[in-house]
Amino acid sequence: MSITTNIQSVQRRINDACMRCGRDPETVTLVLATKTVDSERLREAYEVGATAFGENRVQEALPKYDELLDLDIEWHFIGHLQTNKVRDVLKFATCIQSVDRQSLVDELDAECERRGEGVDILVEVNASGEASKHGCAVDAVDELLEYIQEREWLNVRGFMTIGAMSDDETVVRASFARLRAIRDRAIARGLVPSDAVHLSMGMSSDLDIAIEEGSTMVRVGSAIFGERT
Numbered sequence: 001m002s003i004t005t006n007i008q009s010v011q012r013r014i015n016d017a018c019m020r021c022g023r024d025p026e027t028v029t030l031v032l033a034t035k036t037v038d039s040e041r042l043r044e045a046y047e048v049g050a051t052a053f054g055e056n057r058v059q060e061a062l063p064k065y066d067e068l069l070d071l072d073i074e075w076h077f078i079g080h081l082q083t084n085k086v087r088d089v090l091k092f093a094t095c096i097q098s099v100d101r102q103s104l105v106d107e108l109d110a111e112c113e114r115r116g117e118g119v120d121i122l123v124e125v126n127a128s129g130e131a132s133k134h135g136c137a138v139d140a141v142d143e144l145l146e147y148i149q150e151r152e153w154l155n156v157r158g159f160m161t162i163g164a165m166s167d168d169e170t171v172v173r174a175s176f177a178r179l180r181a182i183r184d185r186a187i188a189r190g191l192v193p194s195d196a197v198h199l200s201m202g203m204s205s206d207l208d209i210a211i212e213e214g215s216t217m218v219r220v221g222s223a224i225f226g227e228r229t
């Protein structure tokens, strides 16, 4: 299957999921998860309308960013971020989706100040509670949000999670619903701005459920580029 066909079929899944729950498909952004995909294939995806790309590794992203400078791409960072990569990540990413701890907040804020330019962030939450996952623990989210509030350069736009790894749909759905509840409560309590509504959740296998649970951003890789080797 071609990238074009695959993007169309993912877009159809987004539309269908929105239909089922009475949402406007325009409220769901497709972010392509582009790890291991070379810049030529990204160019192909861009030409059929994909404009938001999410990278997992800074070292991999920088050369691809350089090769695609002629395109108007919105680069997100969606992988685990080491503090010593902060300087490089801000060279290309305009939204860091994986902010999950105070040391990273400190480093990002300091580097933004040096650059004189803020950055959009999502707070990554380990909503499933799985030991293997990165992300702030559910019961530590408030503390992290209060910490971020003290920082000048970080614009919280919402939250990100990776769905529970389970064949049981109710378990996966519950992890997405938990992130939505965290967002709603954070807004109600004034811990994030009232427009910090984004929920980045849903990947190739579970984007349909994620949208039904309120996702505003799905991160899709293998359904578009094929299985990674």
Ligand SMILES: *Cc1c(COP(=O)(O)O)cnc(C)c1O
Pocket: 033, 035, 056, 078, 079, 162, 203, 204, 205, 219, 220, 221, 222, 223
């Ligand atoms: C790889 C990746 C995705 C996309 O996963 P697929 O199953 O290939 O769609 C989404 N989010 C993150 C953080 C990823 O690392």
